[in-house]
């Protein structure tokens with residue numbers, strides 16, 4: 001092979017669209033499962049080139065620039081350090097919408113999409129999202145229903161991202177910087193929803209490094225001796241601020257479904273429903289104030 005060609009192939013191992021998936025597989029083989037590698041590769045291709053799976057076939061012979069090739073190499077380097085792809089590219093998809101994410105915001109999870117879908121099966125004209133993070137719940141609700149939406153978070157940095165996300169997705173949300181644990185009253189609303197911190201400190205040991213080292217601990221953990229800390233406080237506030245027949249929705253730690261139902265029952269909520277997620281784990285609760 002001619003020297004310049006060798007140098008070029010060393011510097012630019014990914015020259016065509018059709019090289020990208022094999023390059024990801026070669027680099028991440030043995031570190032990540034193949035199905036996951038392919039999904040990471042397609043997320044990267046969509047981010048860098050705006051191509052979906054069928055575009056990759058149609059444009060398979062297309063040359064890619066050395067800049068894109070370098071960015072692919074850097075993505076691989078970051079993936080090898082266990083960094084989540086959403087943090088590498090700075091965005092995540094949720095409810096078919098794009099959200100900016102960073103180290104101050106939880107990466108939106110598919111379980112939370114299930115919660116949003118459940119909420120959208122109901123009619124309401126106002127909603128409040130507590131612990132909004134990237135704003136994913138509030139923004140996905142507003143995008144799909146003509147209701148007035150407010151959202152609270154204690155993290156100023158998370159709220160900055162949430163505000164950017166509202167702009168990107170062209171919705172108006174009333175964002176409030178507030179510590180829910182110090183809040184004494186909430187604005188009136190037909191729906192209150194929260195996916196608060198619910199992972200026990202002791203569960204850190206069984207968590208994957210990519211979550212533990214990259215996602216904000218403020219968004220994740222509660223003390224082992226008080227797993228319902230946020231749920232009880234939010235439920236008490238919601239019981240006075242929800243409209244008549246208003247609904248409270250929670251995403252929950254699968255370990256505490258029954259305790260959360262009992263706590264809601266004791267406060268006075270009715271028609272309490274515990275719902276499983278797609279993985280058959282107790283994950284969501286709906287409760288009515290009558």
Ligand SMILES: C[S@@+](CC[C@H](N)C(=O)[O-])C[C@H]1O[C@@H](n2cnc3c(N)ncnc32)[C@H](O)[C@@H]1O
Pocket residue numbers: 105106107108109112130131132133134135136137152153154155158178179180181195196197198218219220
């Ligand atoms: C599990 S994350 C949920 C983020 C987002 N709603 C989602 O579903 O992806 C919990 C959020 O609660 C926020 N939070 C933690 N403590 C809080 C507090 N005392 N008051 C208000 N928000 C709080 C965190 O900053 C974080 O954004």
